[in-house]
Amino acid sequence: MSGTDVTRTLTPGDDITVRLVKGPRGDVRYPAVVNRDDGTHVVVRAPWAGARTRDFGFVRFEQGDVFTEHYWRDRWYSVKEVRDPGGRLKGWYCDVTRPTLVERAGLVVEDLDLDLWVSADRAAILRLDEDEFLESGLEDRDPHAAAQARQALDDLERLARRDGFAALLA
Template sequence: MGVDGAKGGRLVPGAEVTVRLVKAPRPDKSYPAAVVGDDGTRIVVRAPWAGGTARDFGFVRFEPGDVFTEHFWRDRWYAVKEVRAADGTLKGWYCDVTRPARVTEEDGGTLVVADLDLDLWRSADGRLVLRLDEDEFAASGLSGRDPEAAARAEAALDELERLARHDGFTALTG
């Protein structure tokens, strides 16, 4: 079982967990990952690129064999994903603005994260920091439906950008 009830719903290191990204109104995305750690606030999992085939974003190419070490928080509005090529070379960090993560006990443990459409990319060398999908966020209508959540999402993207330009997430994920 991936969830240890004695630890208040923490995920057990070494266990398999399903990560479910809630992308409403689009279909959710789910993929398997291995739990690296869970201290009750930050959850770390490792997973292969879940896209199946290569995907070129223009600023980075994700491909089969890439490994994502993903950091989720129960008290922060984002996730930070370190991306490495199959040979271990660091490609950079892909960050999602999300609602705080939660763990359900379905299927032995599911890590559920609601994606809020805003993203950030930081290249391995730190020369490239890109705010992504701000147009999708605006089109989502979150500002009208839930102004508080929209403000938290925008603040989270600002914080991610500051962190990306300062230390590349070392203090946050180390």
């Protein structure tokens, strides 16, 4: 991708844009602030980027919610800790993605259509959008990426059940 610099680290406090590449459905872009970047693991904070409340049935994302988002340059997923305006943990929304790229303007994250939701109490661990993943045709177009995506979803579920991402996000 033009402007991509795998060696660049982001500076805490910088305003950036997160670009979530959603294939034919179009990209989603939103502002975030860098918390930290160690060269592999990038952490940003962002308000809920939706124009309105989104009710998934198992969680509602609404104005005032704050996402602390964890991205890796060497892993096939991202983990987003979601808190309400008062700071109460709602849970973690995990996207299966290709490893994150850094551009001049921020992060580029290619969504691979598999997701995991983990409630704050870890009573609900839900694998999401497996139908969208199958419909995407990734398994035919790029079997290696599809296998990485399935492994990433399994890894995320295992980590969620083990310690709710405590060790991963430290």
